[in-house]
Amino acid sequence: MKGNEVIAEAAVRYGCDGYFGYPITPQSEVMESLMEMKPWETTGMVVVQAESEVASINMVYGGAACGKRVMTSSSSPGISLMCEGISYIAGASLPCLIVNVQRGGPGLGTIQPSQSDYFQATKGGGHGDYHLIALAPNSVQEMYDFVGLGFDLAFKYRVPAMMLADGVIGQMMEKVVLDDPRPRRTDEQIEQECGDWALTGKKKERQRHVITSLELDPYAQEVVNEKLQATYRLIEANEVRYQTTATEDADYLLVAYGSSARICAKVVEMAREAGYKVGLLRPITLWPFPGKPIAELAGQVKGILSVELNSGQMIEDVRLAVNGRVPVEHYGRMGGVVYSPGEVFEALKEKIINKTK
Amino acid sequence: MAEFEVEIKPENLVYGTPKLITDRIMHYCPGCSHGTIHKLVAEVIEExxxxxxxxxxxxxxxxxxxxxYIDIDWVQAAHGRAAAVATAVKRLYPEKMVFTYQGDGDLAAIGTGESIHACNRGENIVVIYINNAIYGMTGGQMAPTTLLGMKTATTPYGRDPKLHGYPYKIADMMAHLDGVCYITRQSVHTPVNVRKAKKALRKAFENAMAGKGLSLVEFVATCNSGWKQSPVASNRWMEENMLPFYPLGDIKDI
Structure with missing residues (x-):
């Protein structure tokens, strides 16, 4: 199946309650697939084509406020439009899933793949102190799996989760193992799971529920912020995910996520054949970032190359983790150009291996 | 000393606070229309x-x-986005009664897109639209509905169409959309108008529950603080200036 189509399949099988989107290349197949599947006739899932990304993220906000499992998907310029809404969702402590199949920017940019929304996904994007749980799939299978994982984490911590994919993975076709469909939660189950905060209609025996991110009293707003920060610390402690390849004996380390990690896996093979001990660390969660394992590997390797389809964004987090102990350099292409494994290997030799011998 | 004694018994009460209005002290300025409209909304929901x-x-x-102030479940929407938020709530809980409560800046300026498209989709919601021709919360700036010549913080010499465009009647625009079943313009500046407005609200709520499409109840309202007038003068000014441009009555009813 194709990466984007698998998002639709995963949403229906996971028991998602609602999808709200607006067409944008290279992810329009998500909504097209859902409309073709007509899940409102089977699981009862609602699918709405909104008039803009601004509207679709606010529909997600409304659905999330009801304790429902709701999601949207878009690509870079559309995610920029959603940032206000994402900030409100984070500020009101609501769970939801946002999929970004990245394309090159800035501005209207290109429709070709890119990873230049790393900062936007991991450092906020919208206004205010908040984080998204950012998951970076490197295969069509992971695009499928991370729909469920994204919802699970979002509801566990009541924060928005983002799947930060890119045009390569979104448009790629691979074999996928699907789970058995599970039914959507009933209203009673939602009441049990989210009954202490969600909008379910005010019963006589409880206080009214108000979903808001507004506190005019600065001291009260500070308490809201402190609670959010405490949640973020908990997520950082519990939910860091990453994968290592050939790092046990590595002299040099590549750090890459998503489609770049696929390319870098090939680079590891090429380098090993050429006699260089190169390993790869692939962050699966971009936030929380796997800084600790990178810091540990910094004690072992001679240098690190951060490889991203951008001008160098994740490298800031890698450098923070490494804290100056070994050289950390960036290699990337921009504007929708995707590097070949050979190009990355050359960059690795030039920027790291030849300089740290 | 009173000439006769009034005995306060439950059966003698002819007026009371609706059960759904909370005890919280309202932050609205004295003379503002919001309080009365809130009361009507609470009464209709209760009844x-x-x-x-x-x-x-x-x-x-x-x-x-x-x-x-109204003791039900609420979600607070980003500026202008209430109709989009309400769309999702209603689609996900079709058996629930969902309404938005929006001012003219929220609905007719920054939220024009969301409002028009919710109308066009025929969402089974009620939109309560308060038109007082000014931005109250931010200190009295020009709204899309500000009348020509009207002085505000951002039109200190009066609204000049060459500089600021024209006031517009979004409710009339919305009436052209097929998804809309009921559009009416009301006010609460006299007891008669309050009674008519309540009937209109009730009808809108009934339409939403019957799945007839979107209903919008516009309230031509006063903002005496923003208008820099006393409450009584504001009511008079509204009658003399607002109502000729925003005439009361049903605009669409199918």
Whole structure:
């Protein structure tokens, strides 16, 4: 199946309650697939084509406020439009899933793949102190799996989760193992799971529920912020995910996520054949970032190359983790150009291996 | 000393606070129309037995705190986005009563797109639209509905169409859309108007529950603080200036 189509399949099988989107290349197949599947006739899932990304993220906000499992998907310029809404969702402590199949920017940019929304996904994007749980799939299978994982984490911590994919993975076709469909939660189950905060209609025996991110009293707003920060610390402690390849004996380390990690896996093979001990660390969660394992590997390797389809964004987090102990350099292409494994290997030799011998 | 004694008994009461209005002290200025409109909304919800089924969407603006005053579940929407938020709530809970409560800046300026498209989709919601021709919360700036010549903080010499464009009647525009079943313009500046407005609200709520499409109740309202007039003078000014441009009555009813 194709990466984007698998998002639709995963949403229906996971028991998602609602999808709200607006067409944008290279992810329009998500909504097209859902409309073709007509899940409102089977699981009862609602699918709405909104008039803009601004509207679709606010529909997600409304659905999330009801304790429902709701999601949207878009690509870079559309995610920029959603940032206000994402900030409100984070500020009101609501769970939801946002999929970004990245394309090159800035501005209207290109429709070709890119990873230049790393900062936007991991450092906020919208206004205010908040984080998204950012998951970076490197295969069509992971695009499928991370729909469920994204919802699970979002509801566990009541924060928005983002799947930060890119045009390569979104448009790629691979074999996928699907789970058995599970039914959507009933209203009673939602009441049990989210009954202490969600909008379910005010019963006589409880206080009214108000979903808001507004506190005019600065001291009260500070308490809201402190609670959010405490949640973020908990997520950082519990939910860091990453994968290592050939790092046990590595002299040099590549750090890459998503489609770049696929390319870098090939680079590891090429380098090993050429006699260089190169390993790869692939962050699966971009936030929380796997800084600790990178810091540990910094004690072992001679240098690190951060490889991203951008001008160098994740490298800031890698450098923070490494804290100056070994050289950390960036290699990337921009504007929708995707590097070949050979190009990355050359960059690795030039920027790291030849300089740290 | 009174010439006769009034005995306060429950059966003698002819007026009271609706059960759904909370005890919280309202932050609205004395003379503001919001308080009366809130009361009507609370009464209609209560009388229709919808208290446990209703979800309100509050806007950005003075009425952001509507959730402090009417004792139902609420979600506060980003500026202008109430209709999009309400769309999702209603689609996901079709059996619930969902309404938005929005000012003219929220609905007719920044939220024009969301409002028009919710109308066009025929969402089964009620939009309560407060038109006082000014931005109250931010200190009296020009609204899309500000009358020509009207002085505000951002039109200190009066609204000049060459500089600021024209006031517009979004309710009339919305009436052209097929998804809309009921559009009416009301006010609450006299007891007669209050009674008519309540009937209109009730009808809108009934339409939403019957799945007839979107209903919008516009209230031509006063903002005496923003207009820099006393409450009494504001009512008079509204009658003399607002109502000729925003005439009361049903605009669409099918």
């Amino acid at each position: 229709m037995g919808l208290a446990e089924k209703t979800i309100g969407v509050s806007p950005v603006g003075c009425s952001v705190f509507a959730y402090n």
